[in-house]
Amino acid sequence: MFTAKPRRLTALVAATAAVAMLSACSAGSLGPSDEEGVTTLSFLVDNEASTVKTAEALAAAFSAANSDVKIDIETRPQGGEGDNIVKTRLATGDMTDIFQYNSGSLFQALNPQQNLLPLDDQSYVDALDPAFKVTVTTEGKLYGVPSGGAMGGGMLYNKRVYAELGLTVPTTWADFMANNAAIAKAGPAPVVQTYQDTWTSQVTVLADFHNVLTAQPDFAERFTANQAKFATTPAALRSFQKLQELHDAGYVNEGFASLKLEQGLKLLAEGEGVHFPMLTFTVATLAAAHPDKVADIGFFALPGDDAAGNGLTVWEPGAMYIPTTTTDARLEAAKRFLTFVASKEGCDVMAGASTPSGPFVVAGCTLPDTVPQAIKDMQPYFDGKKTSPALEFLSPVKGPALEQITVEVGSGIRPAIEGAELYDQDVEKQAQQLGLPGW
Amino acid sequence: MTTQAIPRRRRRPGGPYPLWFYLPGAVVYGVLFLAPTFASFYFSLTRWSIFDHSFIGFDNFVQFFQEPALVKGFTNTFVYAVVTSVSKVVLGFGLAVLLTSRIVARGYLRSVVFFPVLVSTIGVGLTFTVLMNPDTGLINRSLALLGVEGPGWLTDPSLALLSVAMVDVWKGVGLATLIYIAGIVSIPQEYFEAARVDGAGSMGVLRHVMIPLARPATVTVIILSLIGGLRSFDLVWAMTRGGPGFTSDVTASVIYKQYQAGFYGLSTAGNVVLFVVVTAIVVPLFWFLNRKEVER
Numbered sequence: 001m002f003t004a005k006p007r008r009l010t011a012l013v014a015a016t017a018a019v020a021m022l023s024a025c026s027a028g029s030l031g032p033s034d035e036e037g038v039t040t041l042s043f044l045v046d047n048e049a050s051t052v053k054t055a056e057a058l059a060a061a062f063s064a065a066n067s068d069v070k071i072d073i074e075t076r077p078q079g080g081e082g083d084n085i086v087k088t089r090l091a092t093g094d095m096t097d098i099f100q101y102n103s104g105s106l107f108q109a110l111n112p113q114q115n116l117l118p119l120d121d122q123s124y125v126d127a128l129d130p131a132f133k134v135t136v137t138t139e140g141k142l143y144g145v146p147s148g149g150a151m152g153g154g155m156l157y158n159k160r161v162y163a164e165l166g167l168t169v170p171t172t173w174a175d176f177m178a179n180n181a182a183i184a185k186a187g188p189a190p191v192v193q194t195y196q197d198t199w200t201s202q203v204t205v206l207a208d209f210h211n212v213l214t215a216q217p218d219f220a221e222r223f224t225a226n227q228a229k230f231a232t233t234p235a236a237l238r239s240f241q242k243l244q245e246l247h248d249a250g251y252v253n254e255g256f257a258s259l260k261l262e263q264g265l266k267l268l269a270e271g272e273g274v275h276f277p278m279l280t281f282t283v284a285t286l287a288a289a290h291p292d293k294v295a296d297i298g299f300f301a302l303p304g305d306d307a308a309g310n311g312l313t314v315w316e317p318g319a320m321y322i323p324t325t326t327t328d329a330r331l332e333a334a335k336r337f338l339t340f341v342a343s344k345e346g347c348d349v350m351a352g353a354s355t356p357s358g359p360f361v362v363a364g365c366t367l368p369d370t371v372p373q374a375i376k377d378m379q380p381y382f383d384g385k386k387t388s389p390a391l392e393f394l395s396p397v398k399g400p401a402l403e404q405i406t407v408e409v410g411s412g413i414r415p416a417i418e419g420a421e422l423y424d425q426d427v428e429k430q431a432q433q434l435g436l437p438g439w
Numbered sequence: 440m441t442t443q444a445i446p447r448r449r450r451r452p453g454g455p456y457p458l459w460f461y462l463p464g465a466v467v468y469g470v471l472f473l474a475p476t477f478a479s480f481y482f483s484l485t486r487w488s489i490f491d492h493s494f495i496g497f498d499n500f501v502q503f504f505q506e507p508a509l510v511k512g513f514t515n516t517f518v519y520a521v522v523t524s525v526s527k528v529v530l531g532f533g534l535a536v537l538l539t540s541r542i543v544a545r546g547y548l549r550s551v552v553f554f555p556v557l558v559s560t561i562g563v564g565l566t567f568t569v570l571m572n573p574d575t576g577l578i579n580r581s582l583a584l585l586g587v588e589g590p591g592w593l594t595d596p597s598l599a600l601l602s603v604a605m606v607d608v609w610k611g612v613g614l615a616t617l618i619y620i621a622g623i624v625s626i627p628q629e630y631f632e633a634a635r636v637d638g639a640g641s642m643g644v645l646r647h648v649m650i651p652l653a654r655p656a657t658v659t660v661i662i663l664s665l666i667g668g669l670r671s672f673d674l675v676w677a678m679t680r681g682g683p684g685f686t687s688d689v690t691a692s693v694i695y696k697q698y699q700a701g702f703y704g705l706s707t708a709g710n711v712v713l714f715v716v717v718t719a720i721v722v723p724l725f726w727f728l729n730r731k732e733v734e735r
Contacts, residue, residue, distance in 0.1 A: 080699035109701070195594075198682060255574050257594030257683055400700030401508065401685075408684030413596050422507060429502065429702050433486060435493075 039333045040070045042096035044089075046082055047075040050284055050354035054148065055100065057353035062340050069333045071098075080400075083109075090115045095323040097330050098337060100147045103135035103319045105396040107144065109434070110321075116143045117322040122335065124342040129361035135316045135393045144319025145338045149356035149367070151315040152378045153207030153390065154301040156276045156283070158268055159373070161188060162298075169300045171307040173242065176275075180251045183274050189253035191246050192273035193410060194264035196257070201406040204246070204277040204302070208239035210313040210388040211304030220394035226431065226438040231420040238305070240409055240416035240423075247412050257411060262289065269293040277302065279315065283374045284355035299374040301381060311386035312378065316393055317361060396434055399426030476714075483708040488701070499708035508696075509709075512681075512688040519604050519675075519689055520668030526608045527664045528657060531615025536649065538616065539623045549620070553613040560610065564677025567606045568593065593679050596686040603678050603687060607671065615660045622656025623649060658728040662721060669717050690716075 045055045052075060059071035074096055076082045083106065089095045090110060101107065110116065118141040119125065125133075125142060129150075136144030155176075162168075165186055170176040180190035194200050212219055215235035222228035230236045246252055253259070253273050265282060267273035269290040280299060287294040301312040320341060322334050340346050347365035350356065358378050359367060367375065381387050392398045405423050408414040414422070431439040483499055485492040503509055538549050555563065570577045571592035579589030592602040630648050639647065672691035675681065681688035681696070688696075694709035 080701075083701070084699075195683060198680065257591060258573050400696065400702075404508070404682065404684050407682060408686075411596075411683055413684050413686065425505075425507070429697075429705060430700070433488070433702055433704075435486075 037068055038070055039068060039329045040072060041098060041330055041333055041337065042072050042074055044074045044076055044086075044096040044099040046078045046100065048078055050281075051100065051147075054350050054353040057349050058337075058341060058346065061345070061349045062337055065340075066333075066336065069337070071337065086110070090323060093325050095325055097326045098320055098322055098334050100318060100320050103132070103144060103146075103316050104393040105398055107136055107319070107321075108138060108396050112138050112143050112321075113141070115323055117324055117326070117331075118143060119145065119322070119335075119338065122339060122342075124339055124362070127342065127363040129363070131314070131387075131389055132316045132361040135389070136319045136321075144321050145342045146317040146361050147320050147341070148317040148350060149358045149360045150317055150382075151357040152280045152299065152301070152381070153203055153313045153315060154277070154280075154299060156268060156278045156280075156286075156374055157298055157300065158271050158274045158296055159298045160296040161186075161271045161274045169298075170303050171310040173303045173305055176303045177245070177249070180246075180249070180275070184251060188271060189267070189273045190251040190275060191253070192264045192267050192276040193246075193252045193256040194259040194261050195407050195411065196259055197261045198403040198407055200261055200264070200278070201243075201410050202403050203279060204243045204410070205239040205402070205406055206390055206392075207277060207279075207302040207313045208242060208304070209391045210301065210311045210386075211309065212236050212239060212391075213388045214304060214306070214309035214311070220391060223391070224395040224397055224431075224436065226436075229420075229424045231417060231424050237417065237420050240406075240420045242302075243406060243410045244412075244416040244419075247410055252410070261285070265289065268297065271296075279357070280375060280378065281357035283357065283372050286374075287355050287372050294372045294374075297372065297374050299377040301386075311388060312381035313390050314358070314387045315390050317357075397427045397431050397436070399423055399430055401426045479707050480711060482704065483711045484704075486704040487707075488703060492704070495704070499704050500712070503705060503708050503712060506693070508681075508685040508688055509690070509693050511685050512690050512693040515600055515687065516669055516671075516689045516691075519600060519607075519671060520665050522601065522604045523607045523611065523668045523671075524661055524664035526604075527612050527615040528660055530608065530612050531619050531660055532650075532653070532657075534612065534616040535619030535623055535653075536645065539620055549616075552616050555610045556613040556617075558610070560673045561677045563606060563610050564674050568678050571602060594683055596683055599679050599683065599687040603675055606678065607668070607674055610674070611664060611667065615664065618659050618663075619653060619656050622653040626652045658725075661728065662725055665724070666717060666721055669720065670713065 043055060043059065045051050052073065055073050059073060063070055076085045086095075086099065086101055087110065095115075101110070120142050124145070128146065132146055132150075133142055136142055157169075161183065165182055167179050167182060170179055183190040212233075212235045216222075216228070216233060219228055219233060219236060228236070230240070253264075253267060259267075261282065262285065264273070264276055265286045266289070268276045269286060270293065283294070283297070283299075286297060301310060304310060320338060322331070322338070326334050341350075342362055344362075344364050347360045347362055348368075350360075351368050351371075356367060356371060356375060358375060359382050367379070402423055405414070405419045405426070409416055409419040428439060482492065484496060485494050486499070487493075534552055538545060538552065542548070571579075573579055573589065573591040573594060576589075576592075578592065582589040590598055593599050626648065630652065631644060634644050634648050670691055671689055672695065675687060675689050675692050676695070679687045681692045690709065690713050694706045694713065697709060698706035
């Protein structure tokens with residue numbers, strides 16, 4: 001007994017020491033390393049192909065100019081699962097040195113005051129577009145740097161079919177429906193919908209928000225304060241009604257319930273479908289899959305009822321953030337990296353890595369001439385200042401069931417008014433979870 | 440002292456080992472099962488996030504039952520559980536009778552019937568999603584050859600849930616069959632011989648010998664498939680994600696969506712409701728079915 005105990009203890013100490021040495025080695029290679037003064041930063045991005053490609057290109061370009069910093073990319077899932085990973089890692093202090101995440105309402109849910117590092121003192125802050133700054137600012141402090149270009153929501157359309165039928169880009173919903181009637185007569189499906197990817201069903205409603213704001217400039221504030229509802233605000237209800245009208249008029253492509261986004265883009269590229277209510281980040285997908293057809297595809301804002309108020313609903317880019325757990329040499333390197341991302345060089349690297357979804361929000365950055373036509377079609381709306389941010393950037397209240405509701409409205413399962421009422425109930429849970437006043 | 444104490448404990452009725460042998464098991468069970476269960480009862484009364492929580496009483500439950508998707512999901516869960524467990528009993532028994540009779544390639548057929556049970560549920564779900572595609576799927580293509588226009592199995596709101604239930608039956612019937620085969624094989628041959636001596640035909644044997652004496656197997660199949668059906672999630676999620684819209688949502692998928700949306704308190708309340716409902720259905724059913732067996 002007595003002789004065995006010390007021996008076991010020795011073995012235990014030896015084992016612990018071995019483990020400690022091993023872990024010390026691996027920790028050293030992750031954290032600030034003293035080998036030749038190279039600092040290694042970890043950088044978490046979502047696993048969407050173009051996001052990863054952009055992150056890798058930025059990391060490579062930055063390391064080429066700054067040989068003392070190396071950046072390791074980590075990926076996470078997109079959507080709700082990714083949200084939980086980001087929140088959990090922040091809450092447990094286990095976040096990477098830099099991470100990419102949404103701006104707007106999802107950013108607000110990260111508890112930025114506690115978890116993120118304010119960047120107001122950085123040199124590039126003045127060059128950022130004010131509309132973007134709002135989406136990464138809370139309680140007067142700015143926390144993020146744009147991780148790409150802005151994105152538009154509206155109609156992708158087939159210009160070749162438009163030319164063949166002699167149609168012009170509509171600026172009112174009535175003109176749009178008239179175009180649809182002419183297209184239906186000629187043969188192709190006027191509007192493409194792809195409900196197998198449920199999120200695509202919401203675009204008609206979400207992209208209509210510029211029109212809602214034109215009619216009701218204070219809708220977002222009143223919506224956040226629980227004073228305005230989709231079902232009882234005529235301009236907002238109109239967004240749901242438009243979706244229903246498309247279905248009721250029989251303008252939607254056959255098999256819409258079982259198609260996926262890529263199949264919808266194919267229909268559009270080949271002219272079998274002519275309009276596709278969509279976000280412009282999909283233009284990159286379309287350009288990759290149908291390089292010979294991408295020149296045929298144009299873009300216009302979702303038409304409202306009044307031609308004078310015609311304008312584009314814009315999604316601000318996601319952002320890169322530094323958590324408070326990043327310190328010392330890694331913090332300094334992380335700040336340098338974000339300065340690079342928010343510069344003209346950074347924009348050029350991003351534009352070269354993947355097709356931008358729209359204009360950059362950093363002053364001095366321009367889109368290269370090689371971007372697809374549909375992206376170029378967005379520029380006039382920006383130049384004419386005829387843009388509004390999407391609702392999710394003006395209000396933290398966004399119901400998670402919208403995509404199921406819009407599938408039902410767009411498939412004729414549920415009428416528009418009931419869909420809007422159901423959505424009003426859905427957002428109530430979100431507002432209560434966030435602890436907003438007035439709910 | 441000790442040498443006297445141990446034999447005395449060993450003579451205790453109920454088992455040869457002292458009670459504290461249960462302790463390690465009880466600790467594991469308590470920490471990994473009981474504590475989270477009771478914690479979830481408390482958290483179902485709060486609105487919580489990873490960072491903090493606030494007590495709100497029964498609001499979560501009230502909200503959960505006001506959720507239109509949930510009411511639909513609740514009825515769907517029962518439809519799904521009943522449809523799958525009845526089909527499994529009927530088909531499983533039929534197949535078991537077939538596979539215990541003297542037929543060609545019996546061993547091979549038994550493995551064929553059991554095979555779907557071994558395949559991953561998600562894999563089955565994704566495969567059938569492709570097969571059931573209304574335009575390009577194998578099922579509707581085959582129907583088209585016969586001149587029948589197949590429906591949108593997973594996209595037609597009135598069919599989606601039943602299509603998923605059908606796949607569940609395809610996947611789960613092998614296990615039901617296996618249980619029934621064991622049940623039928625364990626019936627003593629004397630009963631069959633006696634029935635034949637009394638002049639019973641095959642139908643008579645089936646009705647008066649096999650069905651009543653395979654009752655324990657029936658109880659097991661019903662309980663297992665009902666529990667499985669009530670908490671079904673993976674197949675529904677892989678095939679329709681509750682869609683189109685909310686038409687094939689079941690309780691578990693509604694709970695999952697609430698959790699995914701960050702409504703942690705609400706989804707905890709949903710889990711408590713599911714726990715209570717499953718218990719309230721299965722415990723009396725189990726008791727009822729087993730009691731009948733003893734009394735008979």
